[in-house]
Amino acid sequence: DAKTTQPTSMDCAEGRAANLPCNHSTISGNEYVYWYRQIHSQGPQYIIHGLKNNETNEMASLIITEDRKSSTLILPHATLRDTAVYYCIVRATQGGSEKLVFGKGTKLTVNP
Amino acid sequence: DVKVTQSSRYLVKRTGEKVFLECVQDMDHENMFWYRQDPGLGLRLIYFSYDVKMKEKGDIPEGYSVSREKKERFSLILESASTNQTSMYLCASSTQAGGREQFFGPGTRLTVL
Numbered sequence: 001d002a003k004t005t006q007p008t009s010m011d012c013a014e015g016r017a018a019n020l021p022c023n024h025s026t027i028s029g030n031e032y033v034y035w036y037r038q039i040h041s042q043g044p045q046y047i048i049h050g051l052k053n054n055e056t057n058e059m060a061s062l063i064i065t066e067d068r069k070s071s072t073l074i075l076p077h078a079t080l081r082d083t084a085v086y087y088c089i090v091r092a093t094q095g096g097s098e099k100l101v102f103g104k105g106t107k108l109t110v111n112p
Numbered sequence: 113d114v115k116v117t118q119s120s121r122y123l124v125k126r127t128g129e130k131v132f133l134e135c136v137q138d139m140d141h142e143n144m145f146w147y148r149q150d151p152g153l154g155l156r157l158i159y160f161s162y163d164v165k166m167k168e169k170g171d172i173p174e175g176y177s178v179s180r181e182k183k184e185r186f187s188l189i190l191e192s193a194s195t196n197q198t199s200m201y202l203c204a205s206s207t208q209a210g211g212r213e214q215f216f217g218p219g220t221r222l223t224v225l
Contacts, residue, residue, distance in 0.1 A: 033135040034213065043116075043216030044155075076213050099170060100204075100214060101146070 022088030135203030
């Protein structure tokens with residue numbers, strides 16, 4: 001079972017920041033937060049992951065609360081191509097299961 | 113960039129046929145995975161491999177087998193295709209070090225008639 005809770009859907013205007021929340025209140029100390037997205041009819045795409053510090057890469061920023069029970073993925077300037085289902089996943093990087101458990105994710109629609 | 117390729121984007125087979133789905137990655141990753149994705153059920157792990165000639169069953173291995181003779185290639189085999197194996201099949205790979213993020217191929221949409 002997925003250990004995360006995300007809103008079913010969100011809308012964002014093109015050019016604006018998209019902020020996608022995720023709750024993971026039962027996260028363990030050795031578990032990281034990963035974000036993937038899946039554009040329609042394509043394979044999932046890795047976006048970013050983090051443990052407790054905020055992370056940024058060329059695609060997005062990840063903000064993790066101090067208690068690590070929730071996080072927010074930020075797409076700073078959303079484009080129409082960012083329309084996709086976004087999945088938040090928690091998983092240990094060392095040990096534990098190799099499989100990814102995808103929940104239902106958030107369907108983000110970027111509007112012109 | 114990591115590249116994971118799958119042999120076909122779309123495939124149509126008949127019940128009882130033997131089906132081979134091929135996956136190749138070019139990043140020297142140790143781990144490779146086969147998932148299937150169905151509406152309402154999300155991604156489910158079929159098999160994974162953490163080394164050449166090594167394999168582990170995932171959550172739904174029944175009706176499937178795998179082969180990993182070379183590090184870069186991981187094959188999924190449907191010994192006798194059935195209609196309930198109509199699905200989107202996704203291959204992924206990851207390294208065993210660092211973040212172990214998985215990189216996915218484009219998927220193969222298999223229809224079994």
